[in-house]
Amino acid sequence: MGDDRAVVRVLLDRRSHTYAEEAGIRLADRPGPLYQLLVLATLLSTRIRACVAVDAARELFAAGYRTPQAMEAATWQQRVDALGRGHYRRYDERTATMLGTGARLCLDRWHGDLRRLHRDAQGDPSGLRRRLTEFPGIGPTGADIYLREAQTVWSDLRPYADRRALAGAKRLGLPGSPDRLAGLVDEPDFGRLASALVRVALGEESAGEVTRVAAG
Numbered sequence: 767m768g769d770d771r772a773v774v775r776v777l778l779d780r781r782s783h784t785y786a787e788e789a790g791i792r793l794a795d796r797p798g799p800l801y802q803l804l805v806l807a808t809l810l811s812t813r814i815r816a817c818v819a820v821d822a823a824r825e826l827f828a829a830g831y832r833t834p835q836a837m838e839a840a841t842w843q844q845r846v847d848a849l850g851r852g853h854y855r856r857y858d859e860r861t862a863t864m865l866g867t868g869a870r871l872c873l874d875r876w877h878g879d880l881r882r883l884h885r886d887a888q889g890d891p892s893g894l895r896r897r898l899t900e901f902p903g904i905g906p907t908g909a910d911i912y913l914r915e916a917q918t919v920w921s922d923l924r925p926y927a928d929r930r931a932l933a934g935a936k937r938l939g940l941p942g943s944p945d946r947l948a949g950l951v952d953e954p955d956f957g958r959l960a961s962a963l964v965r966v967a968l969g970e971e972s973a974g975e976v977t978r979v980a981a982g
Contacts, residue, residue: 769980769981770939770940770941770950771950772980772981772982773938773939773940773976773977773980774940774950774951774959775980776976776979776980777938777959777962777963777966777971777976778951778955778958778959778962780962780971780976781961781962781965781970781971782958782962783958783961784915784918784957784958784961785806785810785816785820785911785915785961785964786799786802786803786806786915786918788820789802789806789820789823789824789827790823790824790827791803791806791823791827793915793916793918793919794919795881795919795920796881797833797878797879797880797881798832798833799919800879800880800881800916800919801832801833801834801872801878801880802823802827802832803912803915803916804868804872804880804898804901804904804912805823805826805827805831805837805865806819806820806823806911806915807898807904807908807909807911807912807915808861808864808865808868808901808902808903808904808908809822809823809854809861810908810911811903811904811905811907811908811911812856812857812861812903814854814856814857816968816970817970818852818853818854819854821852821853821854822848822849822851822852822853822854823852824852825848825849825851825852826845826848826849826852826865828848829844829848831845831848831865833878834868834869834870834872834873834878835869835873835878837865837866837868837869838866838869838870838873840866842862842863842866843862845861845862845865845866846858846859846862849861849862861903863902864902864903865903867902868901868902868903868904871900871901871902872901875900883897883898884920889920889922889923891913891923891926894909894913894923895909895910895913898912898913907928910928910929910930911928913926913928914926914927914928914931914957914960914961914964915957915961917956917957917960918954918957918958921953921954924948924953924956924957925944925945925947925948925956925960926944926956926957926960927944927947927960927963928960928964930963930964930967930968931960931961931963931964931967932944932963933963933967934962934963934964934965934966934967934968934973935947935963935966937966937967937973938963938966938973938976938977939977940963947959947960947963
């Protein structure tokens with residue numbers, strides 16, 4: 767347990783920011799940030815590097831598309847152009863369409879407020895995943911991304927670790943269950959840990975370097 771805690775401390779020192787924070791989302795249990803996280807999860811769901819998806823999200827938000835109302839009001843070409851500025855070019859046209867359709871679904875079904883989705887599912891992860899996958903571009907992986915990041919503000923989800931987070935834990939020799947991983951950090955920090963573990967799984971962070979430094 768002591769060695770595991772040391773590994774976690776080093777990992778969080780090196781990778782302290784979630785993907786939402788990198789995208790400029792000040793995550794809170796409010797309609798705007800929760801919608802922005804949906805946009806980010808949509809972008810991260812495609813076969814593209816995470817850093818490119820994060821840059822594309824920042825460009826969309828910089829263009830003012832921070833709410834479903836603004837996203838839908840933008841023209842398809844404006845969304846394509848914003849994605850292009852973030853170098854999200856391989857999937858830009860299809861994603862621009864999905865973002866517009868998803869914004870309309872958010873408005874029609876949830877009145878632009880994903881807190882309603884959370885309440886409708888009564889905080890049940892499987893219910894949340896099912897509702898999230900109704901959005902275009904959000905499959906099981908995208909729903910996992912959303913819930914992994916949202917647990918920083920939806921405390922009833924914690925500890926939420928998807929298969930990528932658990933794969934990162936395995937590379938570091940850490941426990942393979944969310945509950946055991948949760949014992950290594952303060953409860954509010956679990957979302958940061960889950961995000962950092964994903965970076966290890968994706969090769970954005972070196973498992974060997976983390977464990978070497980932790981062994982110090």
